[in-house]
Amino acid sequence: MDMKPTNEQKLIILMLADIAEKLGADTHFDLKLVAKAIGYDSAWMLPFEYSMSFENEDLPVEVKDVINVLDMFDFIERGVEGLSPDDQAEIRVVPNGHNVVFRGFDGNNETTHYGIAGHLVNDLKRFSRFYGRDLNSDRLFSMYMAACWRPMCLSVATS
Structure with missing residues (x-):
């Protein structure tokens, strides 16, 4: 369907x-x-x-991509929060270091991803960690390395 x-x-x-x-x-x-x-x-x-009302519905690729990015950053942010304050400070010092947080998608050039993230977070109340954040940022989707995340996540889950 x-x-x-x-x-x-x-x-x-x-x-x-x-x-x-x-x-x-x-x-x-x-x-x-x-x-x-x-x-x-x-x-x-x-x-x-409404999963009980619709069966065998495949999500569009873009939706899967955004879910992958949000899932990845949820995992990363939780991991960083679990570090000691010294370790968190060290992350910010390394080359290109900064606060490791999901900064969103470009509302001008990544409009599909930006819109999907808004629907997932604000309308469907998924990924509550990101609720209330400004999901509009500079162009970042290609930098999120989401393609690398899913295989790593699956290998950790099976080990």
């Missing part, structure tokens, strides 16, 4: 969500989330949020 509604289907979904909201319909769907997912061409959010 591919959640790629046509323009006509989008209009119908948005109208039904609007009618249900106006009538105060008792539904287990978050009508604002449904409208946002359809309105922003982010229908992937629906099976992500």
